[in-house]
Amino acid sequence: MSGYLRSVPQAALSIDLESYWHAELLRRRVDRSKADDRVLPATLPLLDLLLERKVRATFFIVGEIIDEYPALVRRIAAEGHEIGCHGYTHRPLWDLDEATFNAELSLFRAALRRHVPNITPVGFRAPTFSLSPDTVWALAVLARHGYRYDSSVFPIRTPLYGVAGCPAAPYRPAANMVDEDPAAPIWEWPMTAWRIGPLTIPVCGGFYLRVLPMPLILRGLHAAVERGPIVIYLHPWELDTETPRLPLSLRDRFITYHNIGKPMWRRLKILLDQFDFKPMAEVLANKIGASSSQVFAPLDAMDEW
Ligand SMILES: [Zn+2]
Secondary structure, eight states: OOHHHHHSOOEEEEEEEOOGGGSTTTTTTOOTTTSOOOHHHHHHHHHHHHHHTTOOOEEEEOHHHHHHOHHHHHHHHHTTOEEEEOOSSOOOGGGOOHHHHHHHHHHHHHHHHHHOTTOOOOEEOOGGGOOSGGGTHHHHHHHHTTOOEEOOOOSSOOSSOOOTTOOSSOBOBOTTSSSBOTTOSSEEOOOOEEEETTEEEEOSBHHHHHHSOHHHHHHHHHHHHTTSOEEEEEOGGGTOTTOOOOOOOHHHHHHHHTTTTHHHHHHHHHHHHHOOEEOHHHHHHHHHTSOHHHHTOOOOGGGTO
């Protein structure tokens, strides 16, 4: 780790705070009235670890969780983490349109106002990385609500999501999500990938952090950080050894459960040893060349909306 990387924030840690049943492969399979959502046992040990390591992160929170666990969200804010929006119900953008997405953002903001009134979110992550050229209308809706950046683009095309060929570092996206447009309403910070020749390897967290060999992930992250800020994501349910195992197909079981619990804890701790993580808004403001308070001063655009 160079002194430069220690002094300039270049790495961000993001936590998508949701229940295990919000995951796309599970959300229609769980009877919520009967199941324990395990949000607290999955999240509290993570907050303890971040406190112990003096690491502040960005928590993209599902709005339902704010209404269900206001004390948890107040603790997250009190410990200096950034609070961003992960929708209100965790429905992906491809299930929404401008009106229903607008309603999701309003519900999220109302939940924050009820329980953590001094927080104005500036960052958004779409459930299931569902931002693509088909759903790019969402960026203008976000801008109208006062959001300053989005982090919802996955750098390879997968069966569910992703935009092949997008830039590696934060950019102002054109409608095709690949080219840059200085007039774009907000910044896009795509998930971090290691680009070697024709290959793009997502080394950004979640399933990929659980499944790829750790030496490859670290090599990729150290290569990527030379070119621009990197961002890691994970879910508290991926750290929870007690996350309920539902009967899924072999493929979906692998995607959802492989290496959750202790192996994921070990990998997170290795990442915390290697990088000086900061909240995304702070890293992005540094890249843009202004203080985060200048670039990310709360807008309160929704009052006029
Ligand atoms: Zn999510």
